[in-house]
Amino acid sequence: MPRFLTTWSFRLTLLYAGLFTASVMLLFGVIYWSALDYAVQDETDEINVEFHAVVDEANLAGYGQLPTIIANHLRQRAGTRVAYLLEDSSGRKIVGNIDALPPREGSMAVSLKSDEKHRKLQAHFYRLPNGDFLLIGEDSFALNEMKELIARAFGTSAVITLLLAIVGGVIVSTSVLRRVESVARTSDAIIAGDLSQRVPVQGSGDEFDHLASSVNAMLDRIEDLMRSMRQVSTDIAHDLRTPLTRLRQRLELSRRQNHSVEQLHDALTESTKQVDSILETFGALLRIAQIEAGQSATLHGSIDLSSLLENIVADFVPAAEDRGQILAADIQPGLNVTADRVLMTQMVVNLLENALRHTEPCTLVTLRAADDGAGLTVSVSDTGPGIPLAERENVLRPFYRLEASRTTEGSGLGFSLVAAIAKRHGATLRLSDNTPGLRVTLQFPHLAAA
């Protein structure tokens, strides 16, 4: 069975076709019966006129003359198809050109034998004042013709309507099916592995285009996620191999060479530290993954950002001083934001530590927070070496280390974590030139500022 016959759209079309055809039939029915009624009425009027004419004559000449009058009329109208029948109350024919009929008042159709053919005539039986019955019939050829005409027209229309409806249904359902199938085909291609496939959008703006656009947007997101996942996996594999390799080498070396117990002890301590460092990297990665997946559910509260930032600054000022650096703050009081307290803390701490760690003594690191009406901005700037314009995109990638800082402590995940937390809060992260130095700016959307 062709596929389209099972589709919903075809069934629906069939239903509409059925309803439409039925309404057409109803309409025709109404027209038919109205026209019929009119024609019958018309005929009956003619018969009445003739009847009255006969009665008038009978009144003038006397009812005894009635048979003669009727015979006269018959003769006058020979050649036309008419029927006259005069009967007495018991049904015995007195005069007429058709056979006797059971006498009763009312309209009827009678049959007239003429030219070897039987003709249908519209007739009316009248009851005369003298007890007799007079039937007058007129040719209903026109009427019959009309009936036939209408019936035929009606029949043809019904058939045409039904055919058109079916054809229309087929066309509509196949076109709908084609659109649906294109989505299915794209999905199959994607399942087979080609993630770059997209559902074709026709540009007509209809529901299918809307569906196609939505599906495409979803596919974009999936492709994005898969790409970043692949990227992270590659990065992890690459960047964790190095410390693990180093660790293995050290352990193997310690085992192979003859060392004193104390040297072995030191080697073990060093190795443990390295393992800790690797575990920390894993932990940070997991954290980033959790944040990106949106697992931290406590984002819906409003926190006092000003106090939070001031506390963090107070925590880090001593550490900065110990390194010969100055940590300054310019925090607008009374700032509130919808955020996760723990994540915000971690993000700001990361930024401060980045600034402190990658700059020399005598550097000034400043934490600023303000709401300028357009949105809430938090920035950490330093007067250190800064990051070259070309590298600013790269530092956000996990594990990326600038050549200059390859030797410093850290997993290279700091910025990635900041980026992930910023994204989770709907904030944009921007790196710019502090001339000199680096300025990292977080812009929170206006709605987030509570």
Place this chain on the structure above:
Amino acid sequence: MRILVIEDDAETAGYLAAGLKEEGHNVSCAPNGRDGLFLAASEEFDLAIVDRMLPEMDGLTLVTALRAAKVETPVLFLTTMAGVDDRITGLNAGADDYLVKPFAFGELAARVAALGRRPRKTVTETSFRVADLELDLLTRTVRRGGKEILLQPREFSLLEYLMRHAGHIVTRTMLLENVWDYHFDPRTNIVESHLSRLRAKVDKGYKVELIHTVRGSGYCLRA
């Protein structure tokens, strides 16, 4: 102390038991949740170390059941689940501390000592005293030898924690979690910075040094 270790990984259980015994504790082990719950409820322990993921009954259910049975034994959760929400869930179930695997044994030892000492009655201290150093929580003042020492708010909290655990080792992580409420490890040693400043105010110029650094483990306040 009598310590109950409820851990299904034999190697970890062995590692814990050996280490704790070396510290002088009396250790019993249970390999699953059901046995663990039974032991914890039927015998007296000073501390229970519970793995979060256990067969037969997971750690969370175990602790909830324990607390429902009015067993007040302090509980330390050991787990690989490091999420902030995981920690909160664990503490809400009735645990007293939460340590993420893997950990340095010194960290565990310090926390075990801290938990074992926790007074089971809800007596709230309003002041602490070690040698000639006094800390008053109500007036938020610190005195040494009668003379008042002015401290920053963070320095005060730090000293309070040290005095609360006077005589015992307090690790950097414990300080970060309890004094700073940082549940991640900032690479910058803010603990050391603050502690050195605290030392300068509290110990400098006095004959007896009260705040000590224990290499490889943490810090300790004692006479």
